[in-house]
Amino acid sequence: MHIAIHHRSGSFSDRWLEYCQLHGIRHKIINCYDNDIIEQLNGFTHLLWPITHDVLADIAHSRKIIASAEQAGIIVFPDTVTCWHFDDKIAQKYLLEALGAPLVPSYVFYQKEKALEWAEQATYPKVFKLKSGAGSANVRLVKDKNEAIKLCQQAFGLGFVSYHGYFGDAKTKLRKIGTFPQFVGKLKRFPKYLLSSAITKQQMPREKDYVYFQEFMPGNQYDTRITLVGNRAFGFTRDVRPNDFRASGSGSISYDLKRLDMEYVKIAFAVAEKMRSQSMAFDFIKDENGKPKIVEVSYGYQPKAVYDCPGHWDQKLNWHEGHTHPEDAILEDLLGTIK
Incomplete structure (x- = not known):
């Protein structure tokens, strides 16, 4: 047994490394974005990779590498079945519908004319979402037809910024600070977070050419x-x-x-x-x-x-x-x- 771990500080991998060290499990930290990663994985039995929506490369490329590792006979977490729909609410819609799961009624359109036609006859309010984002980011309540039509026009025009940076949802961040020591810790990490957030915001493409709504409950x-x-x-x-x-x-x-x-x-x-x-x-x-x-x-x-x-x-x-x-x-x- 030999475990490869793609380490990202502050993720599942912190505990995975601790667990392996505590239990004497043979492991090695690797970088899944190395050019020769498939060759590097030769001899490993498992690959652990805490992919995240905050890293553009993870969303764009991780699933290709995971699928390739699985073809090589390596046991991966997350495996393809678990992560193919990660950070993609539209993919989740199709999956849950296919499984007959009790999904909130959801509507997706890839053609502007179809979207506008639906918006004209829909009842409101509805919930508008971008396919990506966690913690209620990119989610808003649409109160009437005019607001829905404006969103449809933007979706098939300029599109939407999907990543709002470190100061996105600032009120909730402040409310979640907790104790004074936690506040001090966050303050110390602030410059690093700010730089990382700025880079990610610059890299993230705009979300466009689709529109997604759910029923409001x-x-x-x-x-x-x-x-x-x-x-x-x-x-x-x-x-x-x-x-x-x-x-x-x-x-x-x-x-x-x-x-x-x-x-x-x-x-x-x-x-x-x-x-x-x-x-x-x-x-x-x-x-x-x-x-x-x-x-x-x-x-x-x-x-x-x-x-x-x-x-x-x-x-x-x-x-x-x-x-x-x-x-x-x-x-x-x-x-x-x-x-």
């Missing part, structure tokens, strides 16, 4: 995040932001199990089994009839929010008390050490 005071790692389900809720309708990225997390609808857990397990995904986070809300609806899914998530869950459910819905590092669970599943 009123009355939800919070959404529910169910994160699956293999046969484990972790759950918590996120309150909507003040004077807003969005919950993702709010930072207002509750681990009160009384708020969790077990139907969400059942649906997440059923859909993940059809997906054959290694790990997946599902965001749920309820429609006007109280029925669960999936907003979107993602292989990528904040591991600390999952670790802070007081326990998890297995596929038989048995509860297991205690905190679990999702990075450890991912690695243990890959290594076949789950008892």
Whole structure:
């Protein structure tokens, strides 16, 4: 057994390296963007790569390399099945529809005429989204037909900036600072973040030539995040932001199990089994009839929010008390050490 790890500080790989060192697992840090990466991977049994939406190269190129490594017989996380739709809400729409999952009704158009025709006859409000972005970035409530038509015109014209830099959603960032030591830590890292953010913003292409809407589901005071790692389900809720309708990225997390609808857990397990995904986070809300609806899914998530869950459910819905590092669970599943 020999594990290759593409390391990115502040990601899953921090814990993966710690786990390997603690358990004496043979591993090596590699750079998946080296020209001879496929040759370098010769002799490795596993590849771990914490791809992220914040790195343009990851979104543009990682899946080609992952698929090639799989063809070479290497066990990869995330594998192609798990990550092909990562940071692409439109791909998730098609996938969830194909699986018969209870997706929030969603609409995508690639022709301006079709989009405008739909906007003219649609009922409002609707939720407009770009296909990329996390934490409710690039999401807005469309209140009427005129606003929808303007968005359609822009989508098939100049397009939209998809990455808003370090100061994007500044109010939420300030609200999530936490303790004074955390504030000091963020202040020290600020110059590095600012430079990285500026480079990423410059590199990110504009989103254009499509338009994507979802039905607005009123009355939800919070959404529910169910994160699956293999046969484990972790759950918590996120309150909507003040004077807003969005919950993702709010930072207002509750681990009160009384708020969790077990139907969400059942649906997440059923859909993940059809997906054959290694790990997946599902965001749920309820429609006007109280029925669960999936907003979107993602292989990528904040591991600390999952670790802070007081326990998890297995596929038989048995509860297991205690905190679990999702990075450890991912690695243990890959290594076949789950008892």
